[in-house]
Amino acid sequence: MSQATSHVCPTCDWVCEVPNLSAGERARCPRCAHSIARGGPRTHAGTLALSLTGLILLALSIGFDFLSFDVQGRGHTIRLLDAGTVLLDQTYLFLGILVLATTVFLPGLYLAGAFYLSLALARDRPLPGSTAVCRWLAPIEPWMMSDVFIVGILVSLIKIVTLANVMLGPAFYTFCAYAILMLAITSRFHPTDYWHRFVPAGNLAARPQAGRTAAAQGCAGCHACGLIFTASGTRACPRCGHRLPAAAGLRLQRTWALLAAASVLLLPANLMPIMATVSLGYTTPATIIGGVVHMVETGSWPIALIIFVASIVVPIAKIGMLGWLCLKLQTGRPATRLGDLRVYRVTEVIGRWSMIDIFVVAVLTALIQADQYMAVSPGPAAASFAAVVLLTMLAAQSLDPRLIAQRHTPT
Ligand SMILES: [Zn+2]
Ligand SMILES: [Zn+2]
Numbered sequence: 017m018s019q020a021t022s023h024v025c026p027t028c029d030w031v032c033e034v035p036n037l038s039a040g041e042r043a044r045c046p047r048c049a050h051s052i053a054r055g056g057p058r059t060h061a062g063t064l065a066l067s068l069t070g071l072i073l074l075a076l077s078i079g080f081d082f083l084s085f086d087v088q089g090r091g092h093t094i095r096l097l098d099a100g101t102v103l104l105d106q107t108y109l110f111l112g113i114l115v116l117a118t119t120v121f122l123p124g125l126y127l128a129g130a131f132y133l134s135l136a137l138a139r140d141r142p143l144p145g146s147t148a149v150c151r152w153l154a155p156i157e158p159w160m161m162s163d164v165f166i167v168g169i170l171v172s173l174i175k176i177v178t179l180a181n182v183m184l185g186p187a188f189y190t191f192c193a194y195a196i197l198m199l200a201i202t203s204r205f206h207p208t209d210y211w212h213r214f215v216p217a218g219n220l221a222a223r224p225q226a227g228r229t230a231a232a233q234g235c236a237g238c239h240a241c242g243l244i245f246t247a248s249g250t251r252a253c254p255r256c257g258h259r260l261p262a263a264a265g266l267r268l269q270r271t272w273a274l275l276a277a278a279s280v281l282l283l284p285a286n287l288m289p290i291m292a293t294v295s296l297g298y299t300t301p302a303t304i305i306g307g308v309v310h311m312v313e314t315g316s317w318p319i320a321l322i323i324f325v326a327s328i329v330v331p332i333a334k335i336g337m338l339g340w341l342c343l344k345l346q347t348g349r350p351a352t353r354l355g356d357l358r359v360y361r362v363t364e365v366i367g368r369w370s371m372i373d374i375f376v377v378a379v380l381t382a383l384i385q386a387d388q389y390m391a392v393s394p395g396p397a398a399a400s401f402a403a404v405v406l407l408t409m410l411a412a413q414s415l416d417p418r419l420i421a422q423r424h425t426p427t
Contacts, residue, residue, distance in 0.1 A: 025048060025237075026052070066200060067134060073194035074191075085383045087181070100115040110403075136210065150207050165375050175376070208242040221243060222245050238255065274410050281400045288303065288397040289397055308323050308328070311323065323376075360415070360417050360420060363408075
């Protein structure tokens with residue numbers, strides 16, 4: 017038996033009818049090609065097992081040795097949390113909290129939440145507080161960066177491999193497995209399954225016509241729970257409480273403000289040292305571009321390319337692309353095309369990879385401590401650079417893609 021369900025495309029607001037999908041099948045919006053629904057898995061036991069395995073791997077990654085650094089017989093071993101706690105100990109509070117939150121705490125919370133909701137779904141009944149858990153799960157997802165942290169660790173190891181013996185501890189391998197598992201869980205687990213199963217839409221649901229935008233029919237689609245409802249006067253989803261995006265003018269103002277702050281911070285982030293190395297009493301500061309030049313000079317040009325793209329090209333390109341989109345929306349230029357939506361999606365996907373350099377600084381600071389013949393500490397640019405990454409991510413979230421899509425006819 018086949019039964020179509022209505023979906024509102026989160027990118028362009030198009031109302032689509034989607035038939036029942038088999039496992040592995042994917043439905044795309046006919047207007048902008050954004051993926052709007054995936055088929056299966058229909059059993060939740062697999063997600064339950066994956067999230068439990070992820071939690072166990074995370075616990076092992078925290079509990080065992082992560083990396084060891086040995087130079088001329090003087091060694092130092094760190095654990096995973098040291099990448100953040102050493103920064104906190106050295107009063108780099110913002111950096112320390114950012115590193116711990118994005119690599120351990122937020123992914124851990126997400127895993128625990130996914131486990132709890134999968135348990136409710138597998139038992140076919142809600143558990144105490146599970147609806148509240150479902151509300152805070154979706155906002156966490158963009159801030160989980162275990163995969164970016166892995167790349168940051170690899171870059172750090174290549175930077176210091178000529179200086180000392182670096183040994184990978186058991187926690188390094190469990191953390192890699194955990195990061196891969198996180199990717200599998202986020203692509204497999206859908207909080208909307210919970211809402212559909214336990215909080216039926218009932219008479220809250222509107223039935224807009226497919227083949228037009230929801231906004232043109234006085235409706236809205238909730239990104240968090242998938243409900244389509246009549247949007248007159250309401251600023252939040254009546255089922256899950258997820259807030260609708262603010263009015264267009266306010267969103268543009270907020271995006272401009274975030275981009276302006278990021279642009280200002282880009283200057284100290286690039287002109288001041290991001291890291292300082294103290295060796296035999298001499299301090300050698302290194303800017304981002306200085307680090308890239310050094311890697312090229314020492315023959316590590318692939319790493320130089322990664323850092324150059326992630327730390328210099330991506331933040332500037334992201335600010336440029338978002339500013340360009342804002343300008344088009346602000347001036348009402350009629351040439352806005354759906355190609356602009358692709359530009360927007362690129363800014364959303366690439367932004368988090370700029371965190372590589374911050375993770376490199378965190379790992380090297382933890383690994384190379386003052387009790388050896390040299391020490392590494394974050395430079396004044398590190399906090400500015402991390403703020404640039406955060407502000408541009410918030411700017412991309414603030415500029416709702418439906419603003420761009422609304423300027424494209426038909427509605
Ligand atoms: Zn679409
Ligand atoms: Zn909702």
